[in-house]
Amino acid sequence: MAEWIYEDGIGEARAALIEDGVIVAAEIEADDDGIAAGTIAEGRLVKITVPGRRGLVRLDGGEEVQIEPLPRGVTEGGRLVVEIRRAALPEPGRAKLALARQASPEAGIAQGPTLIERLHASGDAVRRLMAHEADALEAAGWSELLEEARTGEVAFPGGGLRLSLTPAMTLIDVDGWLDPAALSIAGAEAAARMIVRHGIGGSIGIDLPTAGSKAARQAAAEAVDTIVPQPFERTAVNGFGFLQIVRRRLRASLPERLQGDPLGSAARALLRRAERTPGSGMRTISSHPGVIGRIADRPDWQAELARRIGAPIALRPDARLAISGGHVDAENP
Template sequence: MTTSLLWDAGPGEVRAGLVEDGKLIEFRIFRQLEHLSMPLAAGEKYSARVVNRTGPNKALVTIGGGVDAILQPAAQFTDGQLLVVEMTRAPVPEPGRWKLPLVRAVPDSQATAPLGWQRGDSPEQSFARMMAAKADQLVCSTPQVANDLRAMVGDAKPVHIDADTIADADFDSLAEMSVTGEFPIEGGMLTIERTRAMTMIDIDGGSGAMTLNLAAAREIPRLLQLLDIGGQIGIDFLTLPDRAARQALDAALTESCKKLGSHERTAVNGFGFVQIVRPRNGASVQEILCGITPGRLSLDSKAIALLRATAVSTGHGCRTLTAPPKIIERIKRWPDTLAKLRLSLGTDIELVSDSSVTGYGHVHVSQS
């Protein structure tokens, strides 16, 4: 059985998918946005200063650039102390706000000013190596993308140029379903909705309760792995008539969860509710796409969508990107991304703000 990594690099983001036995088992989105003061990712190290204690074993620290984090454990540290920390969970969005990143102290290390990221491999390189380690072969859409990927992960694994395979994976459709939170199952629909407390999954449809519940039990663990959904997860199964039916559903869910990796879960209770807890070191695909506005693309996602549309536009003339002012202003904060896009297209790019434009805007290719 061969596992392939599909590497779809575009302006502002990388979309990566692991395909095993012809099926997409993991879909990940990596973004390193220029308007942030430094890379913020699990595994990265930073010089930090303790601001104040927030509990018996917790402290608020600053890592510079206006970025704060929660340090835990923190019993041995005092206010004002300098230390080196490792990020264990990147900032994650929840409805209406961002949760602070979580960090832990790096033992036997000495921190000095200035505060901030301790440079090592770039987060994109770390992401590429992590994904490539799971695959037997790598697939890219263009020779340039393949060369960039080889530079990050080396030549140990074969790299194939196959734009059709990337297109057939249809990452766009999966991203759209992730934004709406609606996923089809046999006879019905799953709805995955983020709340501040947890990710909630609801089941609905026209088939019988047991049929829908079993279909959901087969699909939910697959989606959790596919979209990197972690943390607290609640599943609201349809009510079943008796204990025997609930036990049958619980057995089906147990079997489906075998490939889910590290997790804990409760049994199906009398109300049909199940809770699953998975490790969470960063934002899920849904959270990356929607940010703090569940069910809608975030400002970053809209800006990246416009840049992706620009990257695949055809013609030799100047590209004019017309979009709402907030989207244009966000793109202006990504000069390196714009410069790379201009280079790849071999033409200039003009940005036009227009408050009457809806959606994420549009691209016009000059004929001159």
């Protein structure tokens, strides 16, 4: 039976849907994600960026969101109530603003559901994982999942996937050594599992090998239909092996999180390791200077870690370490 394992970590909450010992879906909710999808809030239209189409709303809480389409009759400076359709997305250099639309007249002010609330509403079993318990997430391949999201590379029998994030869509390239028809089907299955596993939404392109027969192209498309849950839309696999999928996009995928904010993601992963490091006495966290800087900038993270482990912590920047290469040492192992 599938079961969600949920962990309320430092700096982020994380969860994985585990079936037969394998992670089939996962989500992360960081403490700096900003306003959640589904939130209904009041604000002011501060700027029209595309006349008749798009504008900028500053919510009463101070966060700015993009609104599209522009509501009729609201001019710059006007008050309105909006519904958040999609949370902000981390991107290298800058975050993409949350996307909003005008709320229905009868809508009341409300916060969007948190990760744990969404899990309970899913109907699947949910179990909270505590730091003193055996690490069920790691046993199912949590670190491997994060590495997939960080690099965009996933192997499957007979080939491999390479994911690329672009402003327009998420692209998944399929390559391998099977014959083209077999590789097209196997690659479509692997790409579909990756989409579900990493929570990828929006416009997605899968570049399969050119399969000579219409039957192979149809089988590849049907493999996607079997694995990716509805609702979604897709094209047929064209003669060049390209398939496009459009899924609802409410929040960032795991690759968007890890590639859009590599330092923050590595810092949170290292805090998780620190919480689970055995021993007693001071814990020394060693990592790339950028990662240590992110932890140093969050005294609340440090205080919460010290509270949970019952010991002080020390931060040690080491320029020789890669961003993902940090480690934690206990004073008394």
